[in-house]
Amino acid sequence: LVGGSLLLPIGFQYRSQAGTAGSPQPTPFSVKLPIPPVLNPVRSDTTTDYYEITMKKGRVNILPGLTTEVWGYNGISPGPTIKQRLGRQSVVRFINNSVGVATSVHLHGMASQPQYDGYAEDLTAPGYYKDYVYPNNRAATIWYHDHAIHNTARNVYMGLAGMYIVQDAVELGLPLPKDQYDVPLIIQDKQFTTNGRLVFDDQGEKSQFGDVILVNGAPWPRMEVAARKYRFRVLNGSISRSYKLALSNGSDFTMIGTDAGLMSAPVRVKNFRLGMAERYEFIIDFSKYAIGTRIVLQNLGLPNNDDYDGTEQIMRFDVVAAATDDSSIPSTLRTVESIPESAAVRTREFRYERTNGLWVINGKIWENDRIDANPKVGDVEIWRLYNNAGGWFHPIHLHLVDCQILDRNGKPPFPYERGLKDVFYVGENESVRVIGRYGPNTGKYMSHCHNTVHEDHDMMNQFEVGQGGISPFAVSSKPLPA
Ligand code: C2O
Ligand code: CU
The missing domain is CATH 2.60.40.420 (Cupredoxins -  blue copper proteins)
Structure with a gap:
């Protein structure tokens, strides 16, 4: 047989958590891979596409013969995929219908203004909606998910997550598979x-x-x-x-x-x-x-x-x-600006650890009136993210800013992580230095561990770019018409 087609024996299974019985185990590879539907705008004008997504409970079939309730964007999980073109604006009306809990929607990877960034305490209650405005100013594979304060892990786990893809002319012009x-x-x-x-x-x-x-x-x-x-x-x-x-x-x-x-x-x-x-x-x-x-x-x-x-x-x-294939993988994909270390105006240090039963950053938990960094617009900064305790790894996410990894424990990053990133895997006893330019948006943005259980309890802080940015609470949700 060509290409190692021998199957692994079934039995390399994932263990259930302490105190929980094992899940019913479906036979691996018996279900075809579904592809989340692509969402059509409800209307479009010359600059903007308008979308509507309702957060609601849905009953879906995941395990053979069983029905599972999910909290889904449009009642499905993952939610529908939004596909956009660079430079067109999206306005997405997120309607909190029947999930029964307060929500906040973060489009992870988008440089949104603070009032549309899914600030954890900018909540939309059941029966309300909020229109989020997205500039689509980067071509990337990003995702939207719930970010409600202290309940992000549960809300995302119950299903509130979906993909969002922005493409530009450079990418569409490449002969990559489409x-x-x-x-x-x-x-x-x-x-x-x-x-x-x-x-x-x-x-x-x-x-x-x-x-x-x-x-x-x-x-x-x-x-x-x-x-x-x-x-x-x-x-x-x-x-x-x-x-x-x-x-x-x-x-x-x-x-x-x-x-x-x-x-x-x-x-x-x-x-x-x-x-x-x-x-x-x-x-x-x-x-x-x-x-x-x-x-x-x-x-x-x-x-x-x-x-x-x-x-x-x-x-x-x-x-x-069999298939014909006219796609190819060019040796150059696009120009990615590389910021030299010498461009940095300062270095900050953030230590992620568990202390007294709390998940803390530099010994502190989340407080919405504390700012832990205040770069000026355009400042290049190096952040050293480190985890000097054994026992846990922390994927650290910065909102707004895309960074490059300078080094991990003084060694070059892995070859595959040398592009622009917004999440940095900080393993046990790892110290990761990342460099990025803050702005152009001003205002407060969150940064946190993306083990959302850690984020919820309360491994999250915020930085403010410049002074006088728009408040994350500047646009509030509105009640649904009766
Ligand atoms: Cu993917 Cu602050 O989150
Ligand atoms: Cu963590």
Whole structure:
């Protein structure tokens, strides 16, 4: 057999959390990979596309023969994908209908103004809506998700997450795989009761792990592919689980993009680490495999992923058909500005740790009236993010600013993480220095651990760019018409 099509034995499963019975275990690869629907605007004018998304409870079939209630954007999870063009504006009306809890929507990766950035305390109550304005000023694979203060982990876990893709002329002009060969993969882990209800249990404000892996909402799916190149946009939408992705036949991924868009050039790697909220884009060329080949996307696991149990499965690619392929992977993808270390006007240090049962940054928890950094508009800063305690890793997210990793423990970043990013994996005993330019927006923006259980309790702070920016509370939600 060509290409290592031997299957792993079933049984490399994910463990259930302490105190929870195991979820009903669907047979891996029995369900086809679903693709979230692309949302059409309700109307458009010369500058703007207007969308409407209703947050509501939905009843969906995830496990065979069982119904699961999710809190979904438009009642589905993941929510619909929004696809936009660089420079067109989006106005998205997020309607809080029947989820029964207050919400705040953050478009993660967008340089939104503070009043549209999903500030954790800018809540929309049930029966209210808020119109969010997005400038679409970066071409990247980003995502929208709930950000309600102290309840982000639960709300996202229950389903409030979806993908948002901005494309520009540079990207569309490249000969990369397009349309049905450009595929989102949203990876999440969930825990279910025997009758299919989602179990949210943060294990004493530490983590939420599940023993069923969903891709685009389906358990261990399989994707039937043609023998040609595909582009994948992978998002880790899990609450606490990170992954180290690899292919079961040992083949390479050709990495082309990071959180904030295409890298300057492709790089080939055998595996890569994917922390919560990180996005990577890669190409797999299935043309070298015979029809009938099956390749499993695996999780090699990470030490300290809590329930790490050896190689685990995510999904499977089944090569089912021949195909012609006019796509190619150019050796140069786009120009990515590289900020030299010498451009930085200052360095700040942020230490992420657990103290007295709290998740803290430099010893402090979230307070909405405290500002921990106040760069001027246009300042280039280096932030040293570090985690000098064993036991936990923290994927650290900065709102507004895309940064480059200068080094990790004094060594160069991994080849695949050399593009622009907004989430930085800070492993145990790791110190990561990131450089970025603050602005052009002014105002307050959050920064936090994207283990959203840690974020909720209360590993989050904020920086303010410049002075006199718009308040995050400047635009409030409005009641739905009766
Ligand atoms: Cu993806 Cu502040 O969040
Ligand atoms: Cu954390």
